[in-house]
Amino acid sequence: MAHRHRENRAAFRGLREPEEQRPVPGAHHRAAHSTVTETHVITTSGLTKVYRSRGREVTALDGVDLHVREGEVYGVIGQSGAGKSSLIRCVNLLERPTAGTVTVAGQDLTALAGRGPRAGRELRQARSRIGMVFQHFNLLSSRTVQDNVELPLEILGKSGKERSRKALELLDLVGLADKAKAYPAQLSGGQKQRVGIARALAGDPKVLLSDEATSALDPETTRSILQLLRDLNRQLGLTVLLITHEMDVVKSVCDSAALMDRGRIVESGTVGELLATPGSELAAALFPVGGEASGDDRTVLDVTFHGEAATQPVISQLSRTYNIDISILGAAIDTVGGLQVGRMRIELPGRYEDNVVPVGFLREQGLQIDVVDERPDEPAALAPLVKEGAK
Amino acid sequence: MTWSQMQPLLEQASWETLIMVGWSTLIAVVLGLPLGVLLVLTDRGGLLQNVLVNKVIGQVVNIGRSMPFIILMVALMSFTRWVTGTTIGSEAAIVPLAIGGIPFFARLVETAVREVDGGLVEAVQSMGGNTWTVVRKVLVPEALPSLIASTTTTVIALIGYSAMAGTVGGGGLGDLAVRYGYQRFEPGFMWITVALLAVAISLIQFAGDYAARTLHRRGGRGGAGPRLRLLKTKEPAAADVSKVA
Secondary structure (H helix, E strand, C coil): CHHHHHHHHHHCCCCCCCCCCCCCCCCCHHHHHCCCCCCEEEEEEEEEEEEEECCEEEEEEEEEEEEEECCCEEEEECCCCCCHHHHHHHHCCCCCCCEEEEEECCEEHHHHCCCCCCCCHHHHHHHHCEEEEECCCCCCCCCCHHHHHHHHHHHCCCCHHHHHHHHHHHHHHCCCHHHCCCCHHHCCHHHHHHHHHHHHHCCCCCEEEEECCCCCCCHHHHHHHHHHHHHHHHHHCCEEEEEECCHHHHHHHCCEEEEEECCEEEEEEEHHHHHCCCCCHHHHHHCCCCCCCCCCCEEEEEEEEEHHHHHCCHHHHHHHHHCCCCEEEEEEEEEECCEEEEEEEEEEECCHHHHHHHHHHHHHCCCEEEEECCCCCCCCCCHHHHHHHHC | CCHHHHHHHHHHHHHHHHHHHHHHHHHHHHHHHHHHHHHHHCCCCCCCCCHHHHHHHHHHHHHHHHCCHHHHHHHCHHHHHHHHCCCCCHHHHHHHHHHHHHHHHHHHHHHHHHCCCHHHHHHHHHCCCCHHHHHHHHHHHHHHHHHHHHHHHHHHHHHHHHHHHHHHHHCCHHHHHHHHHHHCCCHHHHHHHHHHHHHHHHHHHHHHHHHHHHHHHHHHCCCCCHHHHHHHCCCHHHHHHHHHC
């Protein structure tokens, strides 16, 4: 699905087409207009959040170290209860971490927090430079769309003229210039989220936090909102940290991803790295291939190819070189996080011990080989997510 | 009694009721609103969580609410004299009426403000807003339709109280009904006052409901001028939906 986005992009009003280059099959075409730098703009270290209620303690975050690079879209995925929401709310200190530090754009927010539950002046100023969008939009029903977008500017103390200029500009950016005088209740879910995004951008933030922003939307609207986030990321160099329980979200917009389970980050890295990590749960979930072995003494391999390797006729080479019959159980080529990736599940005759040499040959060709041994279909942490992604 | 005899009395009494209810409502709203908001803010998990303050205000409000108005009026006499210099007349009646109205309105405000979605508060916090911003830009405006309905309820309750205030020299329509209608056996007078009160209350309720509904509808669906819209297009909602897609 993700590859469809390129064609859709021009459809969004007010968003100029970035200089599009014809993507070379298999090449990392993302690099062409990537804004990612190596500077970490959001860093959490040892972030821990323990909720105490009626004498019981619940650990929502258990020593989370997160590094989000400037200009990237970073997705945190996990089941509900994994701690994603606590994590994102700790980043702008809507939730006070029990231990650990949060640094955003070089500023240690945990140091600004102070002791009391109320946010001090400095923390509030820092928050105004971090945009946030919410699952349920959180627009004020008593205000028009334009007034909603002006709200953060009112808090920043901008003049009326400046507020309305900026608000209209932002509404134009998200394609809702004609809805400025409407009330939120008159908008569809997708339009409401666009208003939410425009509002989040009003303070010219470097960082946008997205708390399940698409989870209340239908798949089509989800795609258009994700596309908008992607475009804003590219055009404004905006760093986006998003949390989601939908694998498709990570697949279509994220440069990097982390998998959370029971308050810990289980896996993390750029999408490319994850796909290149043998046995990565995230990679398998991002790009599943199916197919069952046809008999007992067969070797089933998952072959992942991206980059140069994708253009080589490796399978027929393998077949000719070793004179073996190869069955293809499943195969797909997809764009994952802007990378073209192919994955194929093949079956070789004989047990793994008999196929060490052919497997070595494939690895030499620069392919990533995962041997599929009767493992359960999906790893435990991700099983429900994958099901949802498949819908 | 003839109508010409009744008329000046009725006019005078209506005016007195209006003064008593008007002022006491104003005071009840001005003081009850912050009290009600404070009840929500200081509650457990609130922005200004403070169990002690919450308990104290809660208790004061409860005592004020549970005290029968006629007793409150008598109990407050020395305070009333200290404020207005007298304990009889409409002016003096305003004091106990306002004090009775404050906790009444405060509880209604508390309920209305609690209904406001916590996500909106969070959104404003994430923009860097402080507690005062949250109150001013979120809690009060978002609860406005309910607050108007609460004001209507308070006005009507205060009209009821004002009749009691009348019996101890506050004047007003209630007083008139008791003195002429009951004590002087003028049932005609009684019925006229009852009818006047009934009409007044209906009008207030209608106006309050209309205002609350108009504000709510703005947030609900129709837009600023729901009536005009209905004249222009038959089904504005449907038209919106088609544009949305």
